[in-house]
Amino acid sequence: MATETHGEGATGLADATGVAGHDAASGAGMPQLDFSHFPNQIFWLIITLVVIYLVLSRVALPRIGAVLAQRAGTITNDIAAAEDLKRKAEEAEAAYDKALADARVEAGRIAAEARAEIQAELDTAIAKADEQIAAKSAESEKAIAEIRAGAVDSVKVVAKETAAEIVAALGFKADQGAIDTAVDGRVKG
Amino acid sequence: MATEAATGEAAHGAEGGLQFHPMDQFLVKPLFGDGPVHWYTITNVTLWLALTVVAIALLLVVGTRNRATIPSRTQSVAELAYGFVYKMIEDVTGKDGIKYFPYVMTLFMFIVFANFLGLLPMAFTTTSHIAVTAVLAFAVFFTVTILGFIKNGAHFLELFWVKSAPLALRPILAVIELISYFVRPVSHSVRLAGNMMAGHAVIKVFAGFAAIAAIAPLSVVAVAAMYGLEILVAFIQAYVFTILTCVYLKDALHPSH
Numbered sequence: 001m002a003t004e005t006h007g008e009g010a011t012g013l014a015d016a017t018g019v020a021g022h023d024a025a026s027g028a029g030m031p032q033l034d035f036s037h038f039p040n041q042i043f044w045l046i047i048t049l050v051v052i053y054l055v056l057s058r059v060a061l062p063r064i065g066a067v068l069a070q071r072a073g074t075i076t077n078d079i080a081a082a083e084d085l086k087r088k089a090e091e092a093e094a095a096y097d098k099a100l101a102d103a104r105v106e107a108g109r110i111a112a113e114a115r116a117e118i119q120a121e122l123d124t125a126i127a128k129a130d131e132q133i134a135a136k137s138a139e140s141e142k143a144i145a146e147i148r149a150g151a152v153d154s155v156k157v158v159a160k161e162t163a164a165e166i167v168a169a170l171g172f173k174a175d176q177g178a179i180d181t182a183v184d185g186r187v188k189g
Numbered sequence: 190m191a192t193e194a195a196t197g198e199a200a201h202g203a204e205g206g207l208q209f210h211p212m213d214q215f216l217v218k219p220l221f222g223d224g225p226v227h228w229y230t231i232t233n234v235t236l237w238l239a240l241t242v243v244a245i246a247l248l249l250v251v252g253t254r255n256r257a258t259i260p261s262r263t264q265s266v267a268e269l270a271y272g273f274v275y276k277m278i279e280d281v282t283g284k285d286g287i288k289y290f291p292y293v294m295t296l297f298m299f300i301v302f303a304n305f306l307g308l309l310p311m312a313f314t315t316t317s318h319i320a321v322t323a324v325l326a327f328a329v330f331f332t333v334t335i336l337g338f339i340k341n342g343a344h345f346l347e348l349f350w351v352k353s354a355p356l357a358l359r360p361i362l363a364v365i366e367l368i369s370y371f372v373r374p375v376s377h378s379v380r381l382a383g384n385m386m387a388g389h390a391v392i393k394v395f396a397g398f399a400a401i402a403a404i405a406p407l408s409v410v411a412v413a414a415m416y417g418l419e420i421l422v423a424f425i426q427a428y429v430f431t432i433l434t435c436v437y438l439k440d441a442l443h444p445s446h
Contacts, residue, residue, distance in 0.1 A: 030212060032319050032386060037217040039228035040235075041320040048238040049328075052245055052299055057291035060249035064271045067256050067264075074258055 152187070159183045207400050211393035215317055215386065237313045241302045249298070270298065274431065281435035285442055292332070293438070296325060297431040304385060304423035308416070316426075317385035319378060326378035329434050337441035348444040377433060384426050388419040 031037070160176075160183045167174045220231045248270070252263030260268060274294045278286050300316055307314025315321050337345040349366040351359055392415045399408040 030386075031215040031217060032317070032382065034217070037226050037232075037234075038320045040217060040226050040230055040232055041315075041318055042324055043228045044232075044235045044238050045315070045321050045324050048242055049295060049299060049325075051242050053291060053295045055242070055246055055250060056295055056298065060246075060253065060267075061271065061291055061294060063253050063256060064249070064268055067253065067258070067260075068268060068271070070256075071258050 156183060156187055159187065207397055209394060209397040211390040211397070214313065214389060214393060217318075233313045234315060234318075237303070237306060237315050240306055241299060241315065244302045244306060245298045277432060278435050278438075281432060282439045282442065286435065286438055289438060293431060293434055296329070296434055297427055300325070300381065300430050301424060301427035304427055305420075307385065307389070308419055308423060314385050314389055317382055317389060319382045322378035322382040323374070325381075325430070326374040329377065329437060330374040333437045333441040336438075337444060340442060341444050345441070345444045348440055352445070373437065377430065381426050381430050384422055388415065388422055391415055392419065 160180055163179050163183055164174070164176065167179065217226055217232050217234055219226060220233055220236055224230070226232060248263065249267050252261070252267045255261065255264065257264060271294070274297050275287075275290060278290055278293050282289075303314065303316040303321075306312055307317065337348070341347075349363045349370070351362045351366065354362050392412055395408050395411040395415060399405045399412075401408075
């Protein structure tokens with residue numbers, strides 16, 4: 001390569017200038033311009049660059065490239081999977097909502113049925129109870145009427161007797177028939 | 190740079206108590222022994238280049254070993270770097286620039302890690318040397334030029350022939366475009382090396398002033414502030430180098446203005 005010939009030339013130049021160049025470098029001069037060291041630096045630099053190039057192109061860069069590609073793939077897949085799951089979740093939610101609505105309608109229907117059934121039972125029970133109550137009250141009325149009738153007769157008897165006694169006690173003599181008629185008239189009125 | 194060196198030299202001579210060696214950190218030294226530096230000698234350059242490779246491998250290879258879909262912290266950083274450069278090349282160069290992604294990524298990771306490793310205390314900053322940045326820049330320059338001719342043939346020369354300009358101006362513009370094209374590798378490399386070297390040298394100069402007790406607190410604050418700025422520069426220069434590479438690549442792939 002060009003650098004090889006360049007190196008040879010530099011060595012020759014350095015040999016020619018010899019010790020003077022080296023002294024200048026070790027003093028306050030610039031070691032960068034000491035051409036006797038150029039071949040050494042260039043030789044090792046070329047080896048370094050070749051090694052770095054081989055390491056990068058054979059090992060490091062394909063590896064990092066593969067990792068990056070794999071990551072991009074994984075991310076794409078994950079996003080697709082996430083979208084899929086999201087869609088499924090939405091479907092599940094819709095199904096759930098539908099089931100809920102159905103259940104609500106069913107529950108309403110069952111409740112209405114139960115209500116109607118209970119109402120019917122209640123109605124028959126009320127009707128039966130009313131009947132019983134009516135029978136009982138009729139019976140009671142009859143009993144009360146009997147008792148009342150019995151009571152009026154007793155009062156009539158007592159009143160007649162009391163009236164006869166009072167009349168007798170006043171010193172009058174009255175016949176029982178007139179008193180009875182008077183008492184009956186009073187009680188009725 | 191020159192003034193700093195001069196300041197360093199002046200202080201060197203004038204005051205006995207102060208020791209300014211702002212450029213010593215850039216010296217290339219053999220790692221073992223003290224012999225001459227041949228092209229194959231293992232030097233501190235070798236060490237810090239190797240550490241750059243290790244750091245990159247730790248982040249991009251070891252950090253991603255689990256290949257986790259949910260990344261660990263290190264893997265996140267590695268992916269961030271990957272995405273950063275990938276997006277840059279895609280935005281600037283277009284879809285057909287993607288196949289040069291490993292090349293651009295190599296440049297970016299190398300420069301950014303070399304810059305940051307250079308910020309460690311006692312470290313050697315490999316990217317502060319023009320030899321290193323020139324190789325990087327000329328590699329880009331030759332790659333882009335050859336690629337331009339392979340992809341577009343002679344149409345690549347339309348890059349220098351500004352069709353939107355009036356016909357009379359086009360030859361002049363072509364000369365300017367041609368010069369600017371060949372200046373690219375120079376500016377590309379000197380920008381990076383210059384930034385890294387200047388910042389590190391300034392930190393060293395400020396640190397040298399800490400020897401005087403009265404100025405020491407100010408010196409420490411200045412070093413801290415410069416260090417913060419250098420952290421910013423370390424990243425920005427790597428970014429600039431990489432995005433310019435992408436721009437040049439775009440010129441090679443789509444030469445018409």
